[in-house]
Amino acid sequence: MSSDSGVQVLVRVRPPSKGEEEGDPIVEKISSNSISILDHTFTFDSVADTSSTQGDIFRLVGLPLVEKCLAGFNSSIFAYGQTGSGKTYTMWGPPSALSEDSSSSEWGLTPRVFERLFSRINEEQAKHSDKQLNYQCHCSFLETSNEQITDLLDPTQKNLQIREDVKAGIYVDCLTEEYVYTMKDVIRLLTKVH
Numbered sequence: 001m002s003s004d005s006g007v008q009v010l011v012r013v014r015p016p017s018k019g020e021e022e023g024d025p026i027v028e029k030i031s032s033n034s035i036s037i038l039d040h041t042f043t044f045d046s047v048a049d050t051s052s053t054q055g056d057i058f059r060l061v062g063l064p065l066v067e068k069c070l071a072g073f074n075s076s077i078f079a080y081g082q083t084g085s086g087k088t089y090t091m092w093g094p095p096s097a098l099s100e101d102s103s104s105s106e107w108g109l110t111p112r113v114f115e116r117l118f119s120r121i122n123e124e125q126a127k128h129s130d131k132q133l134n135y136q137c138h139c140s141f142l143e144t145s146n147e148q149i150t151d152l153l154d155p156t157q158k159n160l161q162i163r164e165d166v167k168a169g170i171y172v173d174c175l176t177e178e179y180v181y182t183m184k185d186v187i188r189l190l191t192k193v194h
């Protein structure tokens with residue numbers, strides 16, 4: 001099932017939107033990890049069809065990622081697809097999802113990953129309270145577009161440079177880093193950049 005390459009590919013098929021409902025869909029999930037398009041079958045690490053919920057995607061992608069992070073691995077999620085295919089929906093949720101009066105059931109991966117990360121950190125700290133274990137989380141958000149890197153936490157910074165350092169590795173110079181301690185801190189930042 002899971003490969004050792006360190007990279008996992010999941011395909012999510014979104015439900016048809018208004019105007020797309022006519023005719024039969026040509027994409028069909030045929031097993032937990034394969035789809036057919038017309039007469040071709042494609043296999044991935046997993047396939048989530050139109051009935052998949054935000055929670056399902058979190059369990060498939062987000063949960064293992066948080067555990068890998070806590071085990072010391074750098075981890076990233078990369079959303080790829082044409083405009084309108086559901087990248088923003090999957091990574092963040094619908095536009096209203098982070099507002100105070102909406103429920104977290106529509107949350108996309110990003111808020112769910114942070115929520116889980118904080119609860120796991122609390123768990124670990126309680127479990128190892130004798131060892132003075134201390135976790136620190138800080139967030140950066142950036143956008144790359146037309147070869148330019150913009151700092152989304154400080155949009156006046158529009159042309160940041162990528163640098164490499166023997167100790168720090170590859171990093172973006174002058175990118176804002178904000179410390180976050182609770183889900184409230186994260187939501188404040190997410191609503192700022194989103």
Ligand code: ADP
Binds near residue numbers: 017081083086087090
């Ligand atoms: P992208 O970011 O890839 O351009 P969006 O995430 O904005 O695409 O999705 C396009 C539209 O489809 C949005 O209105 C979004 O709310 C809706 N959508 C995407 N994925 C789903 C899904 N799994 N379930 C319901 N609506 C979805």
Ligand code: MG
Binds near residue numbers: 087088089
């Ligand atoms: Mg988008």
